[in-house]
Amino acid sequence: MAITITKEQLWEAVLGELELQLTRANFTTWFKNTFPIDLADGTLVVGVPGNFHKSYLESNCYAKISKALHDLSRGEIKKVSFIIQVRKSPSPVPTKPTVVANPAPAESTRATAPNSLEINPRYTFTTFIVGKNNELAHAACQAVARKPGEVYNPLFLYGGVGLGKTHLLQAIGNEIRANDHNKRILYISSERFTNDFIQAVRSGEGEKFKNLYRSVDLLLIDDIQFLAGKEQTQEEFFHTFNALHQNNKQIVITSDRPPKAIAALEHRLISRFEWGMIADIASPDLETRMAILEHKCREKNVNLSREAIQYIASHVHHNVRELEGVLNSITAKSQLSGAAATLDDIKQILHSVTPTKHSGAVTPKDVIQAVSRFYDVAIELLTGESRRKEYVLPRQVAMYLMREELRASYPTIGTSMGGRDHTTVMHGCDKITKVLVDDERLQKDLNLLRQQLYIT
Ligand code: ADP
Ligand code: MG
Secondary structure (H helix, E strand, C coil): CCCCCCHHHHHHHHHHHHHHHCCHHHHHHHHCCCEEEEEECCEEEEEECCHHHHHHHHHHHHHHHHHHHHHHCCCCCCEEEEEECCCCCCCCCCCCCEEECCCCHHHHHHCCCCCCCCCCCCCCCCCCCCCCCCHHHHHHHHHHHHCCCCCCCCEEEEECCCCCHHHHHHHHHHHHHHHCCCCCEEEEEHHHHHHHHHHHHHCCCHHHHHHHHHCCCEEEEECHHHHCCCHHHHHHHHHHHHHHHHCCCEEEEEECCCHHHCCCCCHHHHHHHCCCEEEEECCCCHHHHHHHHHHHHHHHCCCCCHHHHHHHHHHCCCCHHHHHHHHHHHHHHHHHHCCCCCHHHHHHHHHHHCHHHHHHHCCHHHHHHHHHHHHCCCHHHHCCCCCCHHHHHHHHHHHHHHHHHHCCCHHHHHHHCCCCCHHHHHHHHHHHHHHHCCCHHHHHHHHHHHHHHHHC
16 A cells, blocks of 8 residues: 655654553653654654764664554555654643734734744643543632633642643633733743743843743643742742732642642742642543544544443543554554454554553562662662662662553652652652653663563
């Protein structure tokens, strides 16, 4: 069968599969700035940002990628090659904060290219499925969107990865913008806020930074947990918060945990966050997962039987992002074959894209043993009290792996690691996540550890 898929579609489908096989941190590190360049002679050429990425992907991900290509193209495309090239057009991943003010129709079409699409127009209340898990958060967001600055200020949303926090946060932005084009709306992640702040201070533009943030009508700040431990940025954020709040400007914050559980967050900020409304988002139940799938199928114009939907919903339960990933793989495959996916196809896809199912056998004990062997640190020391550097890092790595690979809860990890408090575990996991961003050595070590966990 001739291939009708474009290189973009193919690479997107491959990324969809890899996203499910890798941890989020790994996936982001290695694949964020990759893009398809050419598709010819059974080979997909992919652009990567630098030599380090190229050699890492070649030695660690080649097999995974070529297998995904092979599966997705029914054997027509088998090879991938990487070349170093920086993408010319901006990546669709939000990188810069944008104040969106008064985009008059003509102007907005002109301004679509660079920064103006920070808020994803697909993330609206209409495309958000409400279930028991998120109804409070959803209702609070709608109330805030209707009366910004008047009902709950701040609104603080928290919940696990892929459960719709960013979606709801941006839905507020989309709704407020639709109601009033003059509102100045700023959506930003707390990481970006931190980087911009540091940058501004360094280049002597601190005032400009302050003025920008303090002049908005709506501040949407995503993943506030990353402010943990960043004292100067917290101080700046505290003043921004106060300035906006005093002027009845709406602030909405998301986090992966409640304010009190963010270790190393100043008490005065925690207390500010508790002024307004705090709403959590939990994992969707089976019924909601089915409703979400049905909705996404309609959105994508995909036809799946009720039986198929039920099958997927009962086998994929971690989060909504994962549900979407599986649906994308199914869609990509049926586009390639030109026929609707059968239940058998779906079973096969689920089998190949959810490696966590096979890793059901890996336990916290396995992780501790693997880490102990890898770093040559005795188990008693790994789970013990000593704060010497050579024990602390392996200890945090063990916590991180339990969290990322086994999806164990923080208290469970604490118990496995010699009876530690869950906040210590959170701190450990955060620490590794942060260090991983630019510590190549640690990235390699973690990949080796993962291989050992799953191979033995
Ligand atoms: P988080 O920010 O909590 O990690 P996201 O908001 O990025 O999660 O959601 C992940 C994906 O799942 C997004 O594509 C989002 O549109 C989708 N999603 C999450 N919850 C829902 C829902 N209740 N209804 C529809 N789509 C959802
Ligand atoms: Mg998010």
